[in-house]
Structures are given as C-alpha cells and as structure tokens.
Amino acid sequence: MRGGTGPAGRRAGALLAAAGVLAMTCFVPISAHAQSSRAPKQRAKAAPPAYVSYMTHEGDTLYDIASRYLSDTADWAVLSRLNRVPAPRRLPAGITLRLPANKLKQDRESARVIATSGPAEHAFGASPYVPLAVGEALAEGDRIRTGPNGFVTLELSDGSHVTMTQDGKLDIGKLRRTALTGAADRLLELHRGEVESQVTHATKKDDRFQIRSPSVVAGVRGTRFRVAYNGDEETTAVEVLDGAVGVDPALAGSSALGQVPGVPLQASAQLLAARFGSITRAGRAIGDAVELLAAPALRQPARVQDGKTVAFDLIPAQTAEAAQHAAAYRVQISRDADQLDLIRDLRVSEPHADFGNLADGTYFVRISAVDASGLEGLPQVYGFERRQFGLAASAAPRAGNRNYEFRWFVSQSAPSVETRFRFVMATTDDLRHPIVDRTDLTGGQFVVSDLPPGVYYWMIVAEQFENGRFYETSSAVRSFTLAR
Structure with missing residues (x-):
C-alpha cells in the first residue's frame, strides 16, 4: 500500500477505518471484566493488548511516527505489520493508525522537594545517601529515607504532593509521561514507614499513580490517602481520606489488573471509598474495608502555647464506637495547614501529647484517633500560636x-x-x-x-x-x- 491522495490512499484509509480503531489517544477496549484474583498465589490473567490511535498529518511517515512516539525507532516495522502499511513512506493526512500502548515512548520527569525537616536523605542507585534540600529535583532511581522527626514532601509536575513521615524508606520506581497521550505514569515503592499523598485528579484515561508495598499496590486517579508499611508485621495499611483507592495484592511476577493503565479502579480486588481503610498482610488476601474513626477535638483550641513545652489535650469523638475503639492518638505539627511541611509527629496512648520546646511562630496541629488494629482515623487540623x-x-x-x-x-x-x-x-x-x-x-x-x-x-x-x-x-x- 502506497502513500498519496489517489485511489490507493483512499482505499488505505477505508481499510483502516473498517478495522475499528479508536479516535486519537484512546485505548482500544480490553476485556471488559477481566478478573483480578483475591488469592495471592493465583496468577492474574494476562490482559489483552491495548492500542492507542494516531491520526496522520501531512508529511508523516511510519519512521517519523515511531521516532516521535515509540520507545524504539525500529518499531516502525511493528506499525507496518499492525496497520498493513508495507513501508515507511509518506502517508496521507487523516488516516488513523494503531500504536501498541506497551511500546509508547515515555519521557522522564522529576519531583521537586518543597519541604524537608529533620534527618531526610536521598541517594541515586548505589551511591551514598546525602541530605535533601528544598528545591532539589529527584527522579527515577532516587531512594529517600527519613530518621526520627525527619520529613520530606515532594511536588510532582501536575501539582500532586507526596509527604513521607519519619523513619521511612521510599524509592521512586517510575516517574514518566507518555509522549503521545500526555498520560502520567508514577510508581512509588514503599519499603518502610508511611507516605500521605494528595493526588491531583487524573485528566487522562490512562493516567496512573501507584504506591507499592511488599503486600499491596494502591492506585488512584485523584484523591488524598495514606499508605503505611510495617516491616516487622509485614502489613500495609491503606486509609482513604477523600476519593477512592483501588487496592490489589502485590503479586510477584504479575501486574495487579486494576492498576493497568486504561483499566478502571473498579476492576481492583478492593475499591476503598473515602472514610474507609484496610490492613493487608503480605501473602494474604486484601483485608476487609473498615470505617475510619472520627477525629477527636482539641481542648482549648484558641490557647496560645506559652509554656516551657508545647502540649495538647484532646477530646475523644463523642460516639460510642469511637470511645470503644480508639486505642491511641496521633498528633502532628506542621508549618502549613495542608501538613506538607511537617516538623513533629507523635503517637500517644492517652489523649495528651507533649512535644517539648518549639520556637515561637504560627503552626498547625493535626489530630486523629487510631483504632485497635492500627488504622488511623480521619484528621482534624487547628492553627495555633507558639509564644513562650x-x-x-x-x-x-x-x-x-x-x-x-x-x-x-x-x-x-x-x-x-x-x-x-x-x-x-x-x-x-x-x-x-x-x-x-x-x-x-x-x-x-x-x-x-x-x-x-x-x-x-x-x-x-x-x-x-x-x-x-x-x-x-x-x-x-x-x-x-x-x-x-
């Protein structure tokens, strides 16, 4: 089949249109209700191949298209076989071609450090750890770790934020954007501790944001949620504050189907709604969804913190369920209301937290209740003034x-x-x-x-x-x- 605007070109356009390819930058539908197993040892079914459509422009050749949008220029031959175009010659404008989704070129992006406090370090690959600094750019392959009272917040290119709390370890597994569709593909690997994410709502069908621990993969399309991994107990807690999160087993050698780009979160083994959480042990089925505890209140919220130490007294939520199940409390101090610039973090068994001395200034305290299983409940944030x-x-x-x-x-x-x-x-x-x-x-x-x-x-x-x-x-x- 030759390029051009003559009868052969028109026949080529008709042939490709009859093939039923999608409009530009849309996925060809894959099996509508492919099953994701809840049994960790059962291998997930292989997903059918997915495609993205591209409409040609004047002067396009298969070689040019492969060079711009595929990871390997030599894949023009794949386009040739897939679309029955025998050679990388000039194509007429307006023809729709199918491009394999798994071969699309992805440009690497970076994440910017917007806040850090206490011991917070990073390393690239096998290089030694060095302290993090505000304004620094991190990318795929960077490893982050925090010590006691160490915190760091990253800002992604779409405005999403990821906050890593104290005593944590996190790797940036993938941070890319597809050249043709503009879809973002982001994977963070949590080895220890907790990350809280405020993810900007996805604008592309195949946008993906995942946090993977040794026991689960949590994926979202725009929400606010926490993921915490306890290495001693090999458990992962997922707590959803806003939106919804798809949770799947972290199966070795296979992908969680609900986390494949283009597949809806509803295909996940579990869809956690806002105000719910779950705890999953490595090698086990996804834990049951549990409603999160209501937030406690702060006693004397308008009081100036003028003593030798900064201390807070909490009032447990006035519900029978909260009073029965609140086993502990979490109290955090930040320099901002969104808790992106954390500086202190305490878990206490009683509704009282003492942080010791703190420099004068305006701060924000976030308080929440923790149930007997370890799930942290909904938060409440108050501003306060420290003036000794x-x-x-x-x-x-x-x-x-x-x-x-x-x-x-x-x-x-x-x-x-x-x-x-x-x-x-x-x-x-x-x-x-x-x-x-x-x-x-x-x-x-x-x-x-x-x-x-x-x-x-x-x-x-x-x-x-x-x-x-x-x-x-x-x-x-x-x-x-x-x-x-």
Missing part, C-alpha cells in the same frame, strides 16, 4: 510586722516587650473576694504587711500587648499560712 511567655513566682516571710514578700519573673522570647503585672491575694483558693488586688505593677516584687494570722492564697498575672494582640499568663494559685 512563662511566669515563675515565690513568696517568703519578711522580718517585722508580719510581712510577706512576693517575687516573680517572666521568661519570654521578646524581652523588649513591656510587661505589667497584677497581684491578687485572698483567704479562699478561688480568689473570688480578694483582700489585695494590685494592678499595673511593673517591678518584680511586692510586699504585704500587717497580715493577721490565717491561711492565704495568691497569684501573679503577667500581661503584654504586642502587634495588636493581648497576651496574658498566670502563675499557679499558691498558699501560705501565717501562724499566731
């Missing part, structure tokens, strides 16, 4: 006339800010009816004289006004006894 403003106080008797001297001092990050104090003393511990109430004190001591015998309670309040905001901190209510 501590107050220490003491009292001691002073010689003569039943005098008592009170002293105090503040610890703060901005010592240049003016501080005023209030001294309150009463005969009851609620200080409701004070016998002394002095405001606008500027020094660090105060003396009370001529006190009759009895039990007394007192407290110091420190006040500051800075950048349009009022800050206040109080000492504990203390007491002393004045004998007769």
Whole structure:
C-alpha cells in the first residue's frame, strides 16, 4: 500500500477505518471484566493488548511516527505489520493508525522537594545517601529515607504532593509521561514507614499513580490517602481520606489488573471509598474495608502555647464506637495547614501529647484517633500560636510586722516587650473576694504587711500587648499560712 491522495490512499484509509480503531489517544477496549484474583498465589490473567490511535498529518511517515512516539525507532516495522502499511513512506493526512500502548515512548520527569525537616536523605542507585534540600529535583532511581522527626514532601509536575513521615524508606520506581497521550505514569515503592499523598485528579484515561508495598499496590486517579508499611508485621495499611483507592495484592511476577493503565479502579480486588481503610498482610488476601474513626477535638483550641513545652489535650469523638475503639492518638505539627511541611509527629496512648520546646511562630496541629488494629482515623487540623511567655513566682516571710514578700519573673522570647503585672491575694483558693488586688505593677516584687494570722492564697498575672494582640499568663494559685 502506497502513500498519496489517489485511489490507493483512499482505499488505505477505508481499510483502516473498517478495522475499528479508536479516535486519537484512546485505548482500544480490553476485556471488559477481566478478573483480578483475591488469592495471592493465583496468577492474574494476562490482559489483552491495548492500542492507542494516531491520526496522520501531512508529511508523516511510519519512521517519523515511531521516532516521535515509540520507545524504539525500529518499531516502525511493528506499525507496518499492525496497520498493513508495507513501508515507511509518506502517508496521507487523516488516516488513523494503531500504536501498541506497551511500546509508547515515555519521557522522564522529576519531583521537586518543597519541604524537608529533620534527618531526610536521598541517594541515586548505589551511591551514598546525602541530605535533601528544598528545591532539589529527584527522579527515577532516587531512594529517600527519613530518621526520627525527619520529613520530606515532594511536588510532582501536575501539582500532586507526596509527604513521607519519619523513619521511612521510599524509592521512586517510575516517574514518566507518555509522549503521545500526555498520560502520567508514577510508581512509588514503599519499603518502610508511611507516605500521605494528595493526588491531583487524573485528566487522562490512562493516567496512573501507584504506591507499592511488599503486600499491596494502591492506585488512584485523584484523591488524598495514606499508605503505611510495617516491616516487622509485614502489613500495609491503606486509609482513604477523600476519593477512592483501588487496592490489589502485590503479586510477584504479575501486574495487579486494576492498576493497568486504561483499566478502571473498579476492576481492583478492593475499591476503598473515602472514610474507609484496610490492613493487608503480605501473602494474604486484601483485608476487609473498615470505617475510619472520627477525629477527636482539641481542648482549648484558641490557647496560645506559652509554656516551657508545647502540649495538647484532646477530646475523644463523642460516639460510642469511637470511645470503644480508639486505642491511641496521633498528633502532628506542621508549618502549613495542608501538613506538607511537617516538623513533629507523635503517637500517644492517652489523649495528651507533649512535644517539648518549639520556637515561637504560627503552626498547625493535626489530630486523629487510631483504632485497635492500627488504622488511623480521619484528621482534624487547628492553627495555633507558639509564644513562650512563662511566669515563675515565690513568696517568703519578711522580718517585722508580719510581712510577706512576693517575687516573680517572666521568661519570654521578646524581652523588649513591656510587661505589667497584677497581684491578687485572698483567704479562699478561688480568689473570688480578694483582700489585695494590685494592678499595673511593673517591678518584680511586692510586699504585704500587717497580715493577721490565717491561711492565704495568691497569684501573679503577667500581661503584654504586642502587634495588636493581648497576651496574658498566670502563675499557679499558691498558699501560705501565717501562724499566731
């Protein structure tokens, strides 16, 4: 068959059209309901070959098409046999050709580091690990690992984000985009720890985003979800916060059919909807879907964190199920509301978390409940201000006339800010009816004289006004006894 616009060219176009190929950049339908086995030891059925269609332009040859869109220029011969075109000569415009999907050229992409904190390193291939830096570009073959309180977030070319938490190990297995269709193909291999992904919704039918652990493959087309692998127990937890995730066994030597480009997620062994999760042990069937626990609430969410340490008290979700199944809590601190720039991560058995000291600034805390199986529930995020403003106080008797001297001092990050104090003393511990109430004190001591015998309670309040905001901190209510 020769190229051209004469009768032979028209016959060629009619012949190819009769073959039933698809419109440009669409897959030929493969077996509609090919089965994906839930039994890990059963080999998945081989998927029928898939094709992408291409409509020729003026001056195209099979050689040019293979050079632009196939991984090997020599595959023009494959196009010739598949489309019954005998030679790589010029083709008339408007002819639809079939291209094998498994031979399409894929251009490699990179992922950019947009946040990192604590021990976070990467290595390429067998090279040694080196620290990660914001702005650095990573690609296929890069290996990432984090240590205690080590975090890193990657941004992909479509705006998707992948956050790796502490004590983790992750390899970038595939990061490519198909030249002809523009479809993205991304595979991350999780060996230890947890990754949370915010995946931009797929715009191409054959877009693919996968996270593979030793026990499952989790694939999405646009959602927010977590995947955590526990190497000691050889289990993988998948938790879906938004959208849906297809989960399949990580079968050796075969592909999870639900994760093949062009095959819908519904073909996966399990389709996890939002607010559900599952736990799967390596070599076993996919675990049952379990509804995630509701998020706890934060006690005193508007409180300024002004103490020596940053600490939070949680209020468990007010449901019988949550109260029964919440075995632990997870509390994370980040510099941003989307939790892309994580800096702290704690799991606690009680609804209280203490992170120790933290530099002054504005932060965000995310809290969630963990059930008895280890599945982490839905999160709740709060903003908070860290502004160290501590107050220490003491009292001691002073010689003569039943005098008592009170002293105090503040610890703060901005010592240049003016501080005023209030001294309150009463005969009851609620200080409701004070016998002394002095405001606008500027020094660090105060003396009370001529006190009759009895039990007394007192407290110091420190006040500051800075950048349009009022800050206040109080000492504990203390007491002393004045004998007769």
